[in-house]
Amino acid sequence: MRKVAESTVRRLSLYLRFLEEFEHDGVATVSSGALASRGGTTSAQVRKDLSFFGSFGKRGLGYPVPELAGRLRQILGLERRxxxxxxxxxxxxxxxxxxxxxxxxxxxxxxxxxxxxxxxxxxxxxxxxxxxxxxxxxxxxxxxxxxxxxxxxxxxxxxxxxxxxxxxxxxxxxxxxxxxxxxxxxxxxxxxxxxxxxxxxxxxxx
Amino acid sequence: MRKVAESTVRRLSLYLRFLEEFEHDGVATVSSGALASRGGTTSAQVRKDLSFFGSFGKRGLGYPVPELAGRLRQILGLERRxxxxxxxxxxxxxxxxxxxxxxxxxxxxxxxxxxxxxxxxxxxxxxxxxxxxxxxxxxxxxxxxxxxxxxxxxxxxxxxxxxxxxxxxxxxxxxxxxxxxxxxxxxxxxxxxxxxxxxxxxxxxx
DNA sequence: GTTTGTGAAACGATTCACAGCT
DNA sequence: AGCTGTGAATCGTTTCACAAAC
Structure with missing residues (x-):
């Protein structure tokens, strides 16, 4: 999990913001494509970015919004102050x-x-x-x-x-x-x- | 001259700042290595960055400080307001x-x-x-x-x-x-x- | 001897494409 | 059928290395 590009970390930060909006709107799952379109990137990029840290999605379904948000907060070190x-x-x-x-x-x-x-x-x-x-x-x-x-x-x-x-x-x-x-x-x-x-x-x- | 990476443009901006310091100190010529060390990059990178826009240096000598600064201002669009x-x-x-x-x-x-x-x-x-x-x-x-x-x-x-x-x-x-x-x-x-x-x-x- | 300018090589990031799961 | 996860292919950037200029 070491050696992740800075560009990847910056995008994770953006994904987290979008996930929090989805969370707020009560959306339960989100696909890499949906996340990508909000962030001006591609679905493959989203999946690749996340894959550096684990597999959080369900094939055929997408990513569970609150879980993924939680994992991103963890990864980004936002669970502590x-x-x-x-x-x-x-x-x-x-x-x-x-x-x-x-x-x-x-x-x-x-x-x-x-x-x-x-x-x-x-x-x-x-x-x-x-x-x-x-x-x-x-x-x-x-x-x-x-x-x-x-x-x-x-x-x-x-x-x-x-x-x-x-x-x-x-x-x-x-x-x-x-x-x-x-x-x-x-x-x-x-x-x-x-x-x-x-x-x-x-x-x-x- | 089209299609220059954003990272290159950002470095040009840094080089210009250093050149202005050299200019202020009355330094007449500067090598790619000197410019690189001030900017946390390599001499090859400096030469490659500049090469997208022309050849401004003299082999064996380096770059004339005021001329190069002028050219960078031109390239970056800093000659107008x-x-x-x-x-x-x-x-x-x-x-x-x-x-x-x-x-x-x-x-x-x-x-x-x-x-x-x-x-x-x-x-x-x-x-x-x-x-x-x-x-x-x-x-x-x-x-x-x-x-x-x-x-x-x-x-x-x-x-x-x-x-x-x-x-x-x-x-x-x-x-x-x-x-x-x-x-x-x-x-x-x-x-x-x-x-x-x-x-x-x-x-x-x- | 020093330093540029630049093709070629190496490296790194993004995109493709598809097998595998739900 | 839909969407993930991921090797492989592609694309872009950086580094190497050396011939040419001074």
Whole structure:
């Protein structure tokens, strides 16, 4: 079960969303074709994706909606809650902290940090913004699973090094920089400028 | 020159960022290896990526930094400015409007829309928030190249249809939904929940 | 000697197609 | 009859390796 493509994991995440809609509508079983059409892919792709993790369907019938949703939650690690620290209390950090989707999906923001003394001490969503210089002290007894980096590019790498030393095993990075981390740490970078530039490319190349 | 992989375009965008740093530091030429190490890829990959668009280097020497940067800007469509409309004046929309990277890279936000009467009429960064019901009237004489969708999922598709009818040719979508558009319209979806779930998957699978 | 540009090889992901179960 | 599960075929991307240019 090791060595599943990232593209597969992303699709599983989409399938889960669709399954939850089907579940909500009281649909009992769903075919790979139905799942595929909702997700812009093919039925063969859906079956192949699921086959990496087991066989959950019944031939001639399809997949039982609640069971498959449950298995996907299990596979994606959504049956437990994750402890998230947000580093950077700027506009994007603020939007993220407010975003209810985090909580809903099992991601609990347990701490917010910033370097600006004007922001430190303020409350956001009931959480006090801490001084990032106290990162090590404040997180000493508090395991953090995921750090969300929402800082300027120039401090992102040193902060990453500190977070890794604190035992953080996954980083969602919004700084426009390619972070270097040890192999055992997972990083996902969201780079808005880059997304816009792929659109710009698409606009000039047609 | 048609049919270049999206992964290639994304890397070109990264290379451009590095080239601009080299340019700033007064470096005159750069090898594919140097570019690769900054971007977490290989020298062969860099050369292959560039080879889709021409040959810009000198054997034995490397690539002339300012020339290559210029060519990449050209390829990526960053030599002109793009007109961007933001649909949705929520937290994320606000963060985007404030984000200086847009302006810097040639993306001018020319209009903001929202459905909430409490927000319509307010000023954001010198731009008045317009009523989204007036989208067609307000954009009638104003060509929009790119729309940034920052709305709830349930209104994203109908809004997309209206935007496409208005001639928008590219959409940066933050709504957690798979948009359907005609072939000639480019869509990039940024789905934060999905990014978090890939991290969650990485955390449980090691 | 160094580094590009590029066919060819290797690798990885998607699609096909069908046997096997319900 | 319908739909899954999966090897095999196909397609696309990355890496290799080397001749050509400087």
């Amino acid at each position: 994750w402890r998230v620290a947000v580093i950077g209390a700027g506009k994007i950090g603020g939007a993220l902290v407010q975003y209810r989707g985090f909580q809903q999906r099992g991601f609990d923001i347990i701490a917010i940090f910033d370097a600006d003394p004007g922001k430190v001490g303020r409350q956001w969503n009931g959480l006090r913004i801490h001084d990032v210089s106290q990162l090590e002290r404040d997180l000493a007894g508090t395991p953090v699973d995921i750090a969300v980096l929402v800082t300027p590019a120039d401090v992102a790498q040193p902060l990453t090094d500190r977070l890794v030393k604190l035992g953080v095993k996954a980083i969602l990075n919004f700084a426009p920089i390619q972070l270097s981390v040890p192999d055992e740490v997972a990083v996902k970078t969201v780079n808005l400028a880059l997304e816009l530039e792929t659109l710009s490319y698409a606009l000039v190349n047609r | 793009w007109r961007v409309a933001v649909i949705g004046a929520g937290k994320i929309g606000g963060a985007l409007v404030q984000y200086r990277g847009f302006q810097q890279r040639g993306f001018d936000i020319i209009a903001i829309f929202d459905a909430d009467p409490g927000k319509v009429g307010r000023q954001w960064n010198g731009l008045r928030i317009h009523d989204v019901s007036q989208l067609e009237r307000d954009l009638a004489g104003t060509p929009v190249d790119i729309a940034v969708l920052v709305t709830p999922a349930d209104v994203a598709q109908p809004l997309t249809d209206r935007l496409v009818k208005l001639g928008v040719k590219a959409i940066l979508n933050f709504a957690p939904i798979q948009l359907s558009v005609p072939d000639e319209v480019a869509v990039k979806t940024v789905n934060l929940a999905l990014e978090l779930e890939t991290l969650s998957y990485a955390l449980v699978n090691r």
